[in-house]
Amino acid sequence: MSLLHLAIVAPLIFAILVPFFYKSFRRIHTGWFVLPLPILLFIYFFSFISTTKSKEVVMKTLDWIPTLGINFTAKVDGLGLLFALLITGIGALVVLYSIYYLSKGKEKLHNFYVYLLLFMGAMLGVVLSDNLIVMYAFWELTSFSSFLLIGYWYHREKSRYGAQKSMLITVFGGLSMLGGIILLYLMTGSFSISEIITQADVIVTSPLFIPALICILLGAFTKSAQFPFHIWLPDAMEAPTPVSAYLHSATMVKAGIYLVARLTPVFAVDGLWLWLVASFGIFTLFWGSFSAVKQTDLKSILAFSTVSQLGLIMSLLGVGAASLHYVGLDDNLYVVATTAAIFHLINHATFKGSLFMVVGIVDHETGTRDIRKLGGLLHFMPITFTLAMIGAFSMAGLPPFNGFLSKEMFFTGMLRVLEMDFFSFDSFAILFPILAWVASVFTFIYSMILVFKTFTGKYQPEKLEKKPHEAPLGMLISPIILASLVIIIFFFPNSLLSDNLISPALSSILPSLLTDEEGFMVHIYQWHGFNPELFMTLGVIAVGVLLYLTLPKWRRVYDLFPENLTLNRFYDGAVNRAQTGSFKFTKSFMNGSIRSYLVYIFTFFIVILATALFYKNAFKVDTTNLASIGVYEVLLALLIMIGAVSILFAKTRLSQIILLGSVGYTVSLFYVLFRAPDLALTQLVIESVSVALFLVCFYHLPKLRREETRIRFKLTNAIISVGVGAIVTLIALSAHSNKFFSSISQYYIENTYEKAAGKNMVNVILVDFRGFDTLFEITVLAIASLGIYGMIKLRLARREED
Amino acid sequence: MRSNNIILETAIKVILFIIVLFSVYIFFAGHYYPGGGFIGGLMTAGALVLLLIAYDIKTVSMILPFNYRIMTGIGLLFAIGTSAGAIFFNVPFLTHAFGHIDLPILGEISLHTATIFDLGVYLVVVGVSMTIIQTIGEDE
Numbered sequence: 012m013s014l015l016h017l018a019i020v021a022p023l024i025f026a027i028l029v030p031f032f033y034k035s036f037r038r039i040h041t042g043w044f045v046l047p048l049p050i051l052l053f054i055y056f057f058s059f060i061s062t063t064k065s066k067e068v069v070m071k072t073l074d075w076i077p078t079l080g081i082n083f084t085a086k087v088d089g090l091g092l093l094f095a096l097l098i099t100g101i102g103a104l105v106v107l108y109s110i111y112y113l114s115k116g117k118e119k120l121h122n123f124y125v126y127l128l129l130f131m132g133a134m135l136g137v138v139l140s141d142n143l144i145v146m147y148a149f150w151e152l153t154s155f156s157s158f159l160l161i162g163y164w165y166h167r168e169k170s171r172y173g174a175q176k177s178m179l180i181t182v183f184g185g186l187s188m189l190g191g192i193i194l195l196y197l198m199t200g201s202f203s204i205s206e207i208i209t210q211a212d213v214i215v216t217s218p219l220f221i222p223a224l225i226c227i228l229l230g231a232f233t234k235s236a237q238f239p240f241h242i243w244l245p246d247a248m249e250a251p252t253p254v255s256a257y258l259h260s261a262t263m264v265k266a267g268i269y270l271v272a273r274l275t276p277v278f279a280v281d282g283l284w285l286w287l288v289a290s291f292g293i294f295t296l297f298w299g300s301f302s303a304v305k306q307t308d309l310k311s312i313l314a315f316s317t318v319s320q321l322g323l324i325m326s327l328l329g330v331g332a333a334s335l336h337y338v339g340l341d342d343n344l345y346v347v348a349t350t351a352a353i354f355h356l357i358n359h360a361t362f363k364g365s366l367f368m369v370v371g372i373v374d375h376e377t378g379t380r381d382i383r384k385l386g387g388l389l390h391f392m393p394i395t396f397t398l399a400m401i402g403a404f405s406m407a408g409l410p411p412f413n414g415f416l417s418k419e420m421f422f423t424g425m426l427r428v429l430e431m432d433f434f435s436f437d438s439f440a441i442l443f444p445i446l447a448w449v450a451s452v453f454t455f456i457y458s459m460i461l462v463f464k465t466f467t468g469k470y471q472p473e474k475l476e477k478k479p480h481e482a483p484l485g486m487l488i489s490p491i492i493l494a495s496l497v498i499i500i501f502f503f504p505n506s507l508l509s510d511n512l513i514s515p516a517l518s519s520i521l522p523s524l525l526t527d528e529e530g531f532m533v534h535i536y537q538w539h540g541f542n543p544e545l546f547m548t549l550g551v552i553a554v555g556v557l558l559y560l561t562l563p564k565w566r567r568v569y570d571l572f573p574e575n576l577t578l579n580r581f582y583d584g585a586v587n588r589a590q591t592g593s594f595k596f597t598k599s600f601m602n603g604s605i606r607s608y609l610v611y612i613f614t615f616f617i618v619i620l621a622t623a624l625f626y627k628n629a630f631k632v633d634t635t636n637l638a639s640i641g642v643y644e645v646l647l648a649l650l651i652m653i654g655a656v657s658i659l660f661a662k663t664r665l666s667q668i669i670l671l672g673s674v675g676y677t678v679s680l681f682y683v684l685f686r687a688p689d690l691a692l693t694q695l696v697i698e699s700v701s702v703a704l705f706l707v708c709f710y711h712l713p714k715l716r717r718e719e720t721r722i723r724f725k726l727t728n729a730i731i732s733v734g735v736g737a738i739v740t741l742i743a744l745s746a747h748s749n750k751f752f753s754s755i756s757q758y759y760i761e762n763t764y765e766k767a768a769g770k771n772m773v774n775v776i777l778v779d780f781r782g783f784d785t786l787f788e789i790t791v792l793a794i795a796s797l798g799i800y801g802m803i804k805l806r807l808a809r810r811e812e813d
Numbered sequence: 814m815r816s817n818n819i820i821l822e823t824a825i826k827v828i829l830f831i832i833v834l835f836s837v838y839i840f841f842a843g844h845y846y847p848g849g850g851f852i853g854g855l856m857t858a859g860a861l862v863l864l865l866i867a868y869d870i871k872t873v874s875m876i877l878p879f880n881y882r883i884m885t886g887i888g889l890l891f892a893i894g895t896s897a898g899a900i901f902f903n904v905p906f907l908t909h910a911f912g913h914i915d916l917p918i919l920g921e922i923s924l925h926t927a928t929i930f931d932l933g934v935y936l937v938v939v940g941v942s943m944t945i946i947q948t949i950g951e952d953e
Contacts, residue, residue: 778850790889
């Protein structure tokens with residue numbers, strides 16, 4: 012186990028210790044014990060930058076299940092490292108923030124930090140595993156720990172609803188991803204991502220390619236909240252705000268992005284991948300920003316904004332995958348899209364993280380997140396306002412914030428779709444820049460709502476639960492760091508990010524474009540000159556300002572959508588219908604009546620045996636081996652038939668019991684006739700005993716319900732019993748006619764005296780040759796008698812108590 | 814109150830021994846003629862049931878103070894004991910041994926470990942039938 016493995020699972024191991032810290036040091040906030048861990052991990056992963064910069068990949072393998080090819084292979088390359096830095100860096104800031112956000116006295120801190128550390132370790136495992144099965148295991152652990160974190164305030168009904176919803180949707184995606192992984196394994200014989208990438212040309216010709224692609228994308232889309240699976244994210248906002256900041260803006264929702272980026276070299280050869288990723292992304296972008304504008308809750312706005320930004324990154328990855336259809340780097344139009352995706356991924360983590368923290372502060376200091384109640388907080392919280400402005404303006408894509416840079420690159424990428432001339436992109440390509448531009452306008456509007464509806468306007472103290480004031484310094488540190496990054500990245504994007512993080516990440520996403528010595532030359536400009544992108548941004552600002560100011564007038568557009576056609580309604584309906592439907596289905600056949608169950612059992616019996624007889628062509632009647640029929644057999648058979656049939660038509664139970672006895676005695680006569688004296692003796696005695704027991708039962712029947720009626724006639728019963736009789740007869744006839752081997756009884760005949768010193772063959776078989784059966788048969792008898800004894804005695808004891 | 818069943822009681826006093834003797838005969842003859850532990854046990858139980866019919870449960874349990882559940886257990890022990898005994902002679906479980914011995918009065922006689930196994934069966938069958946009948950009989 013190398014240091015790298017230890018670093019990945021360190022949060023999981025540390026999670027074990029958290030409850031001890033919590034119990035032993037009640038006076039110190041547990042978060043302080045947790046805080047050093049992500050900082051240390053951040054420093055550790057930071058030391059890898061020089062390695063990945065020179066395009067080296069660190070691979071360390073720890074055997075787990077080597078016979079199945081499942082080993083914990085940790086792999087640090089540009090993409091994995093970028094995510095690892097985001098996870099540990101923002102993780103550290105979130106832990107710091109949570110120390111001030113969650114109260115020491117009121118909250119169950121040990122739960123919180125255990126879940127958070129579980130999540131951190133799982134997320135590191137997802138981005139740093141080269142083995143798909145290991146990645147899947149960590150992937151499900153992120154779903155699971157996210158479920159726990161969303162339901163952290165489990166006494167609230169909405170938290171539980173949100174947690175369940177996110178669990179159902181992400182686990183659905185996770186399971187289909189597992190299907191995709193298995194299909195990939197079937198095609199390549201390996202779970203290792205690096206191995207699979209080298210066989211990309213084999214995979215694309217396989218018939219399993221399309222199913223694998225769709226399964227994997229389902230996993231990525233559900234996790235990254237793409238349309239129509241985005242509905243879990245707004246409901247996950249019931250989690251504590253540090254959790255929303257960490258999971259639902261910076262890390263977990265980017266796991267799907269990571270998966271798409273990671274498997275781009277495998278799937279991007281096919282046009283379907285490009286189409287699906289790009290168009291789902293662009294539509295999610297539009298839909299998320301469009302829905303964000305109508306929200307009134309600050310965290311819902313941010314949730315839909317996250318959905319839309321994730322769609323943006325996803326669409327860029329889709330378009331960027333087109334670059335693999337060119338050879339080499341020169342003149343490659345679409346690399347810029349992938350660059351923009353990576354760049355925006357980093358930017359989004361910075362500004363969205365700080366925005367969530369800002370919203371958390373507002374919530375914490377005023378007691379509400381409803382923008383209809385908020386307003387005029389500028390004078391009370393100047394620092395928070397500044398932070399909110401920086402975050403929101405960056406999100407809207409304004410200079411001098413990093414969002415401006417990535418949005419410009421985003422427009423560039425979308426405009427280049429117009430030049431795409433393969434996979435029939437030419438007919439619909441125009442939709443991409445248009446949707447991108449419209450979505451940006453909406454992004455601008457909700458960013459403005461976020462800042463100005465909260466901090467400016469009329470101050471309404473009567474609607475607030477607390478008197479607002481500035482947050483404590485500790486709560487402000489994390490958003491200040493993130494907001495400073497927003498500005499610093501704008502001014503120094505190249506020296507900070509391009510060579511260190513973006514270029515190595517690009518070489519992991521688009522490896523085939525490079526020869527060994529080459530590296531991606533990423534250069535980000537603040538000023539492009541007067542090009543279409545700039546005019547698009549100017550247009551966004553102009554139209555956005557106009558629409559924001561006239562918002563009350565066109566707000567009613569949202570009322571046009573029918574209430575009961577929303578995706579949430581659909582989800583709720585599906586969950587409800589699944590429950591009531593399965594309940595009804597179960598109820599329809601599990602009706603509690605033993606008669607029905609017997610009907611099912613016997614019908615199944617008839618159907619399955621009849622089909623087997625028919626398909627195997629097994630029915631055969633062969634009369635060569637039959638013995639001659641004597642007059643006694645005929646007489647006894649008539650007797651037993653009369654007995655059996657008259658049971659059905661007997662009027663009283665007493666006569667039924669006696670008729671049954673007569674059948675039993677006739678059977679023992681048959682034994683006599685067919686020369687089985689032991690059986691005849693036993694049958695006689697047993698029949699007497701059981702008739703006596705029947706009479707006892709009959710005697711004990713309660714008087715009130717004793718009905719002296721005939722068995723009622725039912726057609727189904729008749730059909731089924733005739734069917735069972737017929738099928739058993741047919742099988743007996745066929746079995747007799749299809750004897751392939753002679754009996755082994757000759758051995759017993761020869762050896763009964765020789766080897767077992769007995770002359771009664773039946774008895775010798777019972778106690779000697781096959782005594783094992785007898786041993787357990789007498790055990791059965793013993794259990795039966797003890798059972799009867801127990802039932803009767805226990806019942807008596809209870810009756811005495813009453 | 815019970816009616817005076819003098820004929821039944823007297824008859825059973827005579828018949829009982831014949832039935833028991835017959836059941837013992839059937840038990841021992843089992844290895845060579847029809848019979849064996851199972852049917853022998855059932856017949857002994859039948860004899861005891863006759864006693865139960867003629868007298869009552871209390872009287873019978875006074876005459877024959879057996880705990881039939883323990884009898885079942887002993888029977889199982891006999892059966893398993895003979896089967897497991899084979900292991901000590903390095904042969905597979907449930908291997909029976911037999912031999913012919915000359916006894917002074919009875920002459921040559923064959924002894925067989927299967928008989929002990931059968932004795933187990935016999936005891937279990939008597940125990941089981943009597944447990945069932947007694948329990949049901951005592952039930953109100």
